[in-house]
Amino acid sequence: MAFFTYETKKDTRSGFGAGMEYLSQHNPNVVALCADLIGSLKLEGFIKNSPERFFQTGIAEANMIGISAGLAVAGKIPYATTFANFGTGRVYDQIRQSVAYSGTNVKICCSHAGLTLGEDGATHQILEDIGLMKMLPGMVVINPCDYNQTKAATIAIAEHEGPVYLRFGRPVVPVFTPEDQKFEIGKAINLIEGSDVSIFATGHLVWESIQAAEILLEKGIKAEVINIHTIKPLDSEAILKSVAKTKCLVSAEEHQINGGLGDSIAQLLIQTSAYPMEFVGVNDSFGESGKPAELMTKYGLDANNIVEKALKAISRK
Numbered sequence: 001m002a003f004f005t006y007e008t009k010k011d012t013r014s015g016f017g018a019g020m021e022y023l024s025q026h027n028p029n030v031v032a033l034c035a036d037l038i039g040s041l042k043l044e045g046f047i048k049n050s051p052e053r054f055f056q057t058g059i060a061e062a063n064m065i066g067i068s069a070g071l072a073v074a075g076k077i078p079y080a081t082t083f084a085n086f087g088t089g090r091v092y093d094q095i096r097q098s099v100a101y102s103g104t105n106v107k108i109c110c111s112h113a114g115l116t117l118g119e120d121g122a123t124h125q126i127l128e129d130i131g132l133m134k135m136l137p138g139m140v141v142i143n144p145c146d147y148n149q150t151k152a153a154t155i156a157i158a159e160h161e162g163p164v165y166l167r168f169g170r171p172v173v174p175v176f177t178p179e180d181q182k183f184e185i186g187k188a189i190n191l192i193e194g195s196d197v198s199i200f201a202t203g204h205l206v207w208e209s210i211q212a213a214e215i216l217l218e219k220g221i222k223a224e225v226i227n228i229h230t231i232k233p234l235d236s237e238a239i240l241k242s243v244a245k246t247k248c249l250v251s252a253e254e255h256q257i258n259g260g261l262g263d264s265i266a267q268l269l270i271q272t273s274a275y276p277m278e279f280v281g282v283n284d285s286f287g288e289s290g291k292p293a294e295l296m297t298k299y300g301l302d303a304n305n306i307v308e309k310a311l312k313a314i315s316r317k
Contacts, residue, residue: 001217003192003225004176004210012168012204013111015147017042019154020079024049027158029075033068035061035082040170041111043081061091065106069098072105077158080106084113084167085126088133099163100136107157108133109166113143114254115282115299116171116204116292125287131259133165134232140164140185141232143253143261145206147175149229152183160185167203169254171292174207188235190242194224197310198242198249202228202261205252205280205301212306223310234264240272248276248313252306254296257281276316278309 023030024046031053032046038056047054057064061082068078080087087110088095099106110129117125134141140160144150150168157164191206192213201209206227213223224242228235243249249269251262262279269275282299296302 001214003213006174006176008175009172010147010175011170011172012144012147012150013040013170014042015144015150016109016111016154016166016168017045018147019151021045021049022151022155023158024053027077030077030079030158031055031071033057033064033078033080035059035064035086037082040083041081041109061086062094065091065094066098068106069102069104078106079109081109081111083124084110084129085124088129088165089126092132096136100139103138103162105161105163107164107166109154111168112170113167114169114204115287115295115301116169116254118171118292118295119289121289122286127256127282127287128259129167130231130253130255130261131263134259134264136163138162139232140230141167142185142230143167143203144229145203145227146173146177148177148179148181149183152181153229156183156185169204171204173204176207176210186230186233186235188238189227189229190224190238191227192223192225194222194246196221196223196246197314198224198226198246199252199306199310200226200228200239200249200261200265201252202231204254208301208303209252209306211303212310215303215307216310221310221314228261231261231264234268236268239265239268243269243275248317250278250280250306250309250313252280252301254301255281257283276313278313280306280309
């Protein structure tokens, strides 16, 4: 049984580019900045429509964040764009001081996150960015699952007052969410109803979790799959409602287990009730160079590993 079908595959960074092109025509306060990666961030449409609202900062990410903070103070809505490794780890001090601590309305939008950056290897495959950003007071952290959701999220964050980290990637993945969806920050989406185990997934691992639910159903197990596109603020109500029904859970993310989505869910649950929980994520390791799909399998981020963790969680009930 196929819970979801798709006709096309697209990269989530192209969803960001489509969202930026929309904002270039519909929100005159949005400005875009880029650290010498226009093509990689798919900003051509924005620049074509609104060249006067684009700023090329060159390979100077710290300066880009500082300029963004200044533009925000001046009433603009800056979208600071680069690779996730450079846009979080390289400029963490500037983000902490000029964006988070100062509460400026800056949107930090980063592509090429996680293992699926592929052949560029560990130096570029940041797996710590969610943890870095969610620890900053007042920072919203969003990790959409496909092209359509990334486009919707890109448009929606312009209406949110305050700092946002938007994370997306390079590989093409199935487009399975509605084209006309309304994106709500902090509101999880229940994709598949189930009663035996809850799977809370984010980003590229949402599709893998849907595939895992199909495999589990063939085994007579009904998995509930919930898309946690917003890691902070976390939809506590949706999580607690699901686990109260299934009594066990799995978190799935293309990120370190330490500091990621699973950590946030575990912190929530330990304050209310204890259920068996398993984690799908990178376990205290850097990535390596390789084809994205092969890396996802090697590091246990595919549907089969989600199935194994779900079965293990169920066995611990």
